[in-house]
Each structure stands twice: as C-alpha cells, then as structure tokens.
Amino acid sequence: MVRPGTPTPRQALLLLAFAALAAIAAFMTLGARGNWDFVLPFRGTKVAVMVLVAYSIAVSTVLFQTVTGNRILTPAIMGFDSLYVLIQSCAVFLLGSTNVAMIDHRLRFAGEVAGMVAFSVVLYGTIFSRSRRDLHLLILVGIVFGIFFRSLANFLQRLIDPAEFAFLQDRFFASFNSVESDLLATAALLVAAVSIVAWRIMHSFDVLALGRERSISLGVDHRRMVTIVLVLVAVLVSVSTALVGPITFFGLLVANLAYLAVPSGKHRFVLPAAVLLAVIALVGGQTILERIFAFDTNLRIIIEFLGGIVFISLVVQGKTR
C-alpha cells in the first residue's frame, strides 16, 4: 500500500498533530490585546468546544462510513442531525418552552441524547439490516428521512407560538461563542464514555470495514457491532449538534481527507487523522473568521462552501469510491 516517497501513517499523524497544535496556538494568541488572564480562559473555552465538536464529528463520520461500507455517507446526509432538531422541536411542542427551560439543562441534554439514541437505533438499525444489499436505496431513504425530519420540525415550529420558536432557534444555532460551561462538561463526559467503548472495540472496526459477510465469517457478531456503532454515532452527533448546530458536509470532508492523508486503512490511524484534520479545519477556520472576516460571517457558511468544493473535486478526480 505504501508508495515510496509518501510518509508512513505515523509520520502523517505527527505532521497533522503539529499543524493542529499550530492552529490552536494561532487561535489563542493572534490579535490578543489586553489582559492574558482574560484572553486565555475565554479563548480556551472556545477551543475546548471546537475540539470536542471536531472529535465528535470526525469519529462519528468515520465509524458511520465503516458500518455502511461507503465513503460518501455521513450521519448528516442520513438525517441524523435533523432527527436531533426534530426531537428538540417535539419537546418544546409537547411540553412548552417554559417547562423545557425549567428542566436542568444537563438533564434535558441527557434526555435528548437518550431519545435520539433509542430512535435512531430502531430506525436505522431496521433500514440497515433490511436493505443492506441495496446501497442506492439506503442512501436515498436516508436523504429523504433527513428532509422528512427537517420539514416535520419546521411544521411543528410553525404550530408553536413565535416566542417559543425564538427559544428553539436559539438552541439550534448556538455558535462557538455561547456554550454554557456545564453543558460543555456534560458533553465532554458523554464523549469520554463513548470513546472508552470505542477504544475497547477498536480492533473490530477494521474487520467491520470488510463488509458484512466477511466480518461474520471472521467471527464478528455483525448485528451487535453495528448496533453498538450506531449508538456511538448517535451520541456523538447529538453532542456536536447540541453544542454548535448541524454542520452538513464537515464530517464528509475530514473523513475523506483523512483517507487521503494516511496511507493506511487501519482505524488506529484513520480515526486520529480525521480528528486532527477536523481540529485544524475548525480552529483554523475560526481564526480566519475572527481575524480576516472580523466575525462578519458564520463559520458554518465557510465550512459548507469549502467542504462542498473540496468534496466535489475529490469525486471528479475519482479519489473516492
């Protein structure tokens, strides 16, 4: 696999780690005037949010692609994050924003994640096991589910009154600037728990990537593993969506860049590479946003723009399957 002249996976990872650290350093220091006691914690929280989001999106996308055996899928295209938005809208619609606001928001977040996990495992588990052979159908169903959830959420948002809608809107479009620190801590805890599970079954991912039949013949309980991965993905997607809102193509972008950057199919290398690339893109992007565009736009807009272009050019060059 390794061609002469290209770096080994380890070297590539080292390079990426260096670039990620440089991006974080640039973000922390560039244009900082005034008291460091204020600047460092303030920017530090933002970096923590971005790293957490980068991690969640990168890992969830790579694992999702492994399970579905397809490199142009992302949980976002399959409607995962619109499902999360729908669950939130349903909660406000059924309980009312005052009631929802009164629940401790760590508890609320945990509840939302639980709902998301339960629903997505039932839904996607059924679809995956049923139409495993027909990938076209699978993707189309996923996309349509995404549209369905989004329209349904939109419909509910029209039915609730405008004040409650403003409350909801606030929740979907939280930016990196306005994350409450206790939500951040809860999210970090969840991600840590998920990571421990993922770490313990790391060896199975490479086998899963070979496809259903082969992984079964290699002794993997495929159905169980797929369910576990789906749960992990659902938790990670909820975390990132709760923190900064849906970002469609970002996971697709970093996962595919990771496959290109690391000349190895092993998850041991691909997962960290994707995470590092995501950190570079998010932190670097936010630095550019704050220093060049002076906050005059939204990071998601830039990511969608660049992500779309990079991805289309990858497809045109035939670098993706």
Add this chain to the structure above:
Amino acid sequence: MTKFLLAAAGVGSLAVLSLFVGATHLSPATLLAAGPESEAMRVLLASRIPRTIAVILSGMAMGVSGLIMQLIVRNHFVEPGTAGTVESASLGILLATLLAPGIDLIGKMMVAALCALAGTALFLVILSRIPLRSALLVPLIGLMLGGIFDSVTTFFAYRYDLLQSLNAWTTGDFSGVLRGRYELLWIAFGLTAAAYLAADRFTVAGMGRAFTTNLGMNYRRAMSFGLIIVSMSTAVVVATVGTIPFLGLIVPNLVSMGVGDNARRAVPWVALGSAAFVLVCDLIGRTVRHPYEIPVGTIVGVVGSALFLYLLLRKGASDG
C-alpha cells in the same frame, strides 16, 4: 384518455374547493347573494382566483421540470432541488436585489434564470467528468453543489442583513399571491407547454448521446433546450412564490411507475399530478391552523417525503 379526463375533473374540483377555503369566509351561496361589487367578490377576484391559478401553474412547472431533469440527466433521483438549480436561482435573486435594488420583478427573474442556467450547466459539466457515475452519486453531487450556492447566498445575506427576506424566498408560500403579483407564472406555463411539444426529444435524449446522434437528432440542442426550460421555470417559480421542495422528485417517479418513461405520455400526467399535489398541500396548509397559514413548502416537505419513503420502503420490501 377517459382516465385522464377523470383525473382532470378531480383536479378541477380541488381547484374549486381551493377558491372557498381561507381566512375570509366565502361560500358559493354568499357569493351569489352578494352583488358583483361586493366584498366577497373582491376577495374572490383579487385573492382566491389568482392564488389557485398560481398554485396550479407553479405545481405544473416544478413537476415537469423535475421530469425533464430526470430524463436529461438520466437519473430518477434528480430534480431542480437536487441539482443546484433552485439554489442558484435564489442566489440570482439575491444578487439582483443587492446590485440593482430598484430592479422590477421581471429583471430579478431574468437574473435568477441566468444564474439557474449557469448553476445547472455547472452541475452537468461536473457530472460529465465523474469517472464512475453511479445513481447515488448524481443526486449527492447536486445536493452538494446546491449547498455551495446556498452558502454563498447565506454569506451575502448575512453581511447585508437580508437573512429574513432570504427565508421568505426559500420557503414556498402562496399567501402573498394577489392579482398583479403572480402573472409571471404564465411564463412557466408557456415553458411547460413547450416541454410537452418537445417531449419526444427529451425521451430520445434520455437514451444517451450516441443513440440520439444515431437517430439524426441534435443532442446538444435537445439538452440545452431542456436546460433552458428547467432553469427558466425554476427561476419564475422561485421569484414569485419561493421553492417547493420535492415535487419534481416525487410526482414524476409516481407517474413513471404508472405510465412508464415516455415523456410525451408522462408530461400531461406529471403536470396534472403536480397541480393536484400542490393544491392538496396548500389546502392542508390553510386549514390546519385556520385562520393562520402554514407555508406550502413545509407541507409539501412533510407529505411528499413521507409518501416517497413509503414508496421506497414498500418497493424495497418486495425486492428482497
């Protein structure tokens, strides 16, 4: 033919029903009792009739555009919304608003149509360069291209504080349709009629370049004609009522299950089916929260996607 007439009668009665639903109470009896100068008559002429016509015309235009796109791209999962056409048309409207604030609706629409044409052409260029063209890649690339256009639009809208009016365009809504505000949609009707007349060309073009040239037909010309029809119709509909998602995807697919892929046969059915579909969705939008309204774009999204999912999964079940 009798089936078609029956269906047309069904759409006609939906249209009549649409005339009598809305915030102001209006029934045939009150209308007859009141004179031609009455308030009820004014509501009917200035609001209800234009609205119903707008619903029918834009439904037909989007449905037939979807069918043409599916033929020329040779993929059943493509429509103006999954090929970047809608997004580039919206970008055009935004550009026209920003660069020439005093421009009238026709001017805006022309700019939107040009942008839609450019955007869709770009989509086709990208498609022609993909080495391994699978059915699932085509709509994915269209969605991504749409995402890129959309991010450019949002970028400028954000900078110039136009996000709210942008939202108004991107959700299809007939509540603002009044006499004098919808007449451009007749252009879309003209384009739909042209699509019917040229239908055989699209059927042939859908067989591929070599086949088309073999039959002695100009492939490029057929493609460009289809593109122009799709872009213009989309631009007109987006400029006057906003986007109606999903319509061009679901109705042509339903029709092709029933009558096959021959465009000449399919176009009338698609036009009729789309009109009926939008009429029903608009009626739902007007009654669910009476006297308030839910935009038709939202209803079409919910009903359309649910229907499409049902079809897909039922078909999938029978496949294995």
